[in-house]
Amino acid sequence: MQSLSKQILGFYLLLIVLGGALSTLVYLNGNSVASTTSSLVDVDLPLQDNISKLRFAIFAQKPILYEYYANTDKDTFHKKFTESKNVIKAGLYMIPRDDQSQSFLTQIEFQTAEISRLGELLDQTLSSASIDWDKARDILVDVSATESKVTPLIDTFVSLNKKHISSVAELAKSKMQLIIQLVISVIIVILIFALLLGKNVKAYLEKN
Numbered sequence: 011m012q013s014l015s016k017q018i019l020g021f022y023l024l025l026i027v028l029g030g031a032l033s034t035l036v037y038l039n040g041n042s043v044a045s046t047t048s049s050l051v052d053v054d055l056p057l058q059d060n061i062s063k064l065r066f067a068i069f070a071q072k073p074i075l076y077e078y079y080a081n082t083d084k085d086t087f088h089k090k091f092t093e094s095k096n097v098i099k100a101g102l103y104m105i106p107r108d109d110q111s112q113s114f115l116t117q118i119e120f121q122t123a124e125i126s127r128l129g130e131l132l133d134q135t136l137s138s139a140s141i142d143w144d145k146a147r148d149i150l151v152d153v154s155a156t157e158s159k160v161t162p163l164i165d166t167f168v169s170l171n172k173k174h175i176s177s178v179a180e181l182a183k184s185k186m187q188l189i190i191q192l193v194i195s196v197i198i199v200i201l202i203f204a205l206l207l208g209k210n211v212k213a214y215l216e217k218n
Contacts, residue, residue, distance in 0.1 A: 031196075035189075035192050036189055036192065036193070055175065057105065057106070057171060058168075058171055058172065058175060060101055060104050060105060061101070061105065061164075061167060061168055061171055062168070063097060063101055064097070064098060064101030064102065064105070064164070065164050065165075065168060067094050067097035067098045067101060068098060068118075068122060068125075068157075068160060068164060069157070069161075070094050071091065071094050071122075071125050071129065071153075071157075072125075072153055072154065072157050074087065074090045074091050074094060074129075075087075075091075075128070075129055075132055075149075075150060075153055076150060077090075078091075078132065078133070078136065079132065079136065079146055079147075079150060082136050082141075084133070084136075084137065087133065088133075091129055095126055098122050102115060102118065102119060102122075111167065114163055114164075114166065114167045114170075115167075117160075117163050118160055118163050118164060118167070121156055121157075121159050121160035121163070122160065124156045125153060125156050125157065125160075128149055128152055128153050128156065129153075131149055132146060132149045132150070132153075135149065
């Protein structure tokens, strides 16, 4: 009887130890998942949205300039081009300047500033009393060349951020899987010890 009592006591102590260990591990990993998810929702996804808006605004500039060349509508051009530049300026400002993004953003800023300069030059050319159409066309060629330089930069930047989001999501997923595995493992251990204890209790009862 004394041996069986020790086994029962040991089983309950095991339950307490495993329960405490499981609670601690679930708490730590749960906090990690919550922190990771919060970062994903509050920082990474809004950042991806900002980058997408920035990309759209950058690639909208060339069509605006070509449209201006075609119709010479100064008021419409100024409205659209100013709105585009404001979106680009806000987008660049809202993107965090870490080690990875700094190089890309610096180059993107340089190329978008060049497109802005070419836009102003085109405006001056098309606003003159005698329009130099050859010069205007040369400016548009320069705009296309500048856009071709910024395209790989912004596309690579978008790709890097998507990979970062995927890695953060995978980290949260792995933490959740670890929690599930811990819970299942503890349940299996408890069931095994419960079965062994049950057999000993049964044997003791049959013996007595």
